[in-house]
Amino acid sequence: MSQTTQAAVKPPTEPIQQDGPADMNPAAGGDSLLEIRGLEKRFSLSGDFLEQLKFRRGRIVREQQHVHAINGVDLDIRRGESLCVVGESGCGKSTVARTVMGLLRPSAGEIRYDGERIDHLDSKALLPFRQRMQMIFQNPYASLNPRMTIQQTLEEPIRLHHPDWKPQQVVDKVHEVMSSVGIAPDWGSRYGHEFSGGQRQRIAIARALAVDPEFIVADEPISALDVSIQAQVLNLLMEAQREHHLTYLFITHDLAVVEHFGTRVAVMYLGRVCEVAPTATLFARPRHPYTQALMSAIPRLEDDRPQHLRLQGEVPTPVNLPSGCVFHGRCPHANERCRREIPRLITTDEGGQVACHGVEEGRLS
């Protein structure tokens, strides 16, 4: 990267030109299960303290470089819905998922679960929430401990969250979740590597369901699977939602899946949310130019030729964020204001939210 040399000390927090959380449109009122407000996450690229010290013009200065994975994300997840977060690699969608689950600490912002702030809790205080929120991972080949049998893998969370259960109760519960995901309970003494990718993902789902959660974060749960298996796993996830009244935060890059699975969709680009809308609305009428480009790029069976909107250039690196709207460099409709000012999410008449000056000004339909 050629920019690295001149990237001097970045101010720790960039002034986000967005009004505080109070101004956010609490469209759904009180039924939000999870609220994310002004979430930011930076990763340091500069190693430990000693490596950050640089010698510049006769003085020792401390230099740090950051990847700005998420920059001020506001999202509400409503009880019982499947909120899909889509975007291309590096847009920060997985970071959102991992921050929500407490695997990463946010650099700024708040996460509230059922009204309670959870982003600053230590692991002990978080334990009751761990039972209510679970996660399913992308790679079924890495998400099961290779040295543990399926029985052990599934028993572990149950024992942890129900220390008073009798051994027989635990075994019964394991058998129940195994059958509910379509894995024969007598396969419990096998190891993960003896199963196919689809079966492993079923086991990972069983592990998440074992503690009877109400909220599940699924980070690209089907993108490592074959087409015919993807359908099986999606069906399983939808069944589980009906049976256990689950709420999903579903991270994916595949818009075709979103159209089928999501209640609402949030489109992310370079760490910001550019559009949030109910699925049908978004697919009927995408408002943000990026959403439009993304949707046109899905290869459809009906097409005889690629039909995509051409974008200029490529996704910039999240190390040096562009000023103004993060999408302006590739946007065909960008003007001076887009280069200068960060757009905020405005509510459209169709019930969605868009962060685009063009839409706000009525330049774009």
Next chain:
Amino acid sequence: MALLDVNHLDVRFALRQGDVKALRDVSFSLDRGERLGIVGESGAGKSVAAFSLLNLIAKPGYIAGGSITFDGQELTGLGERALRKVRGHRISMIFQDPMMTLNPVLSIGEQMVECLKAHRRISSKEARAISLRKLEQVQIPSPEKRLDQYPHELSGGMRQRIIIAIALLLDPDIIIADEPTTALDVTIQAEIMALLLELCEKHNVGLILITHDLGVVSQVTQRMLVMYAGRVIEQGPTREIINDPQHPYTQGLINALPQMATPGERLNQIRGSMPSLSQLPSGCPFHPRCDFTQRHDGSERTPCKTEVPAFVRSGNCEVACHMVAELQDAERIVAEEDNS
């Protein structure tokens, strides 16, 4: 006669448990300038098929039988030297991961010039000029500058463009592209596919596109093969197969796509998973997952479990399925009875 003719190709991997048959009885052909898609899930053998065309299968694998004829020349059993003349020169390859092809310690220009000089007797200056022209063809911004850059300085999409430029360097007759856009983002993927298609049409280059994405195949190719467990189970014009698939597996694959179902409803899934190549079921490899092994009257269609289905013609397509064969026989009998 077709430019490339593959007949009854058998590829095996010699493992300690015994030979694993990665490809069995694979036949297809490619005309000059034609674009062919090979579709299948992981383990179907689509990459092995592509690699074996240039005899690039790694060690425990070997070609156990069949023939590959390119432009009248038999490629199986050809020596390394003779193969090299075909490889990269007349048939070139694009891989999924551009970093597999690009050498990280050489600049883009050096790699392109080296490749040109290995196959043609030209000066470095000429080679550089050709390289520059190819970079312009793949619509890279400021191509002159790119020649002196190293692979790690470029983004994923840019690297894949360079790979395409290198693949086109020696004006090949065929490009084999193995999942060329799987590692890329959706918007970049669309651009790369469009570029590949445009270049193939403009220069009349044949394309063998290996992918699991039916959408991409329908956009880019004219004909397609569907592979399952090392066998071709259906082949024919892309449009016909996509619009009216005959084989139950192809039907299942297309019906399983989220866009084929009403949002929020169950997707039409195929039961079970692809068998491992070392434990293939008898008869039709798909029969344990197939919903059509019983006839309408409830009787068992026994050949499904005992005999490997032969290809039958259906429209412009060829299908390896006992059910399709039986239905055709029945129709023929009805038609003959009507005639008489």
Next chain:
Amino acid sequence: MSTQSIATSSRWERFRDSYLLYSFKRDLIAQTSLLIFVVMVLAALLAPWLAPADPYDLAQIDILASELPPFWIDGADPQYLMGTDSQGRDLLSTILYGMRVSLVIGFGAVALQATLGVCFGLLAGYLGGRVDAFLMRLADIQLSFSTLMVAIVVGALFKAIFGGATYSDYAMWLLVLIIGLAEWPQYARTVRASVLAERSKEYVDAARVMGLRSRRIMFRHILPNTLSPIFVISTVQVANAIISEAALSFLGLGMPETQPSLGSLIKSGFDYIQSGSWWITLIPGLVLVVLVLVINLLGDWLRDVLNPRLYKG
């Protein structure tokens, strides 16, 4: 669901079908090495029953029978198969007992190294940040002292404080301690590296999301997945510890001559090499070489087998 058979295989069946056994059956060097190693360990363990004489029993030592050659040389006494040393001890018996001392020190030291190194490596790799920086700097400092230096300092201090007699009594455990302390960074570094690789895998995230405590994640989830490299370096480290012990003893910093190890035997015979009694040094030397060689060969084979990049599927 697919048609996988439901019968689960027992541990023994798993082992029988494993790549480990398969490659062992095809590797003549590994087989021979294991055979020799087992024979040597058994001989050392059973020394009190196998050895013709007890070298620790002063009553059995006949000073008049010193420096007798082994049986194939003229002037040998058939009672002493491998001859006798300068004090008249039966060399075969002394070697068997000495091998026992060497092996105990080798395995003991490695057990200590492994315990320390695995704990520190796990902590450094899993917790990262300051803990990691502190422990790894500590390892660097430890590595910059040679084993020899530590042994000289500790040995000298011990002798000065408790006297030579106490030193002789505890010499073996002191050596275990010295070699164990000196080499733990090898383990800590290896373990840390594989912990870093494992920690980024999703099953560790899954365990964290579940709410498990760090200690359980480290020992129950990560440690079992880092056992292969620990296993491999353990073989090398046992061989190294045996050599370190021999070197220390040869320099007079190790086992006293009254309860000789292979190293102190080599040393005690070294003075007589000029006077023609070469066997007192050479035979224990050969035993040491063979012992270390077979352990290293076994380690090489194990590394090849367990390296996941070399075998797949």
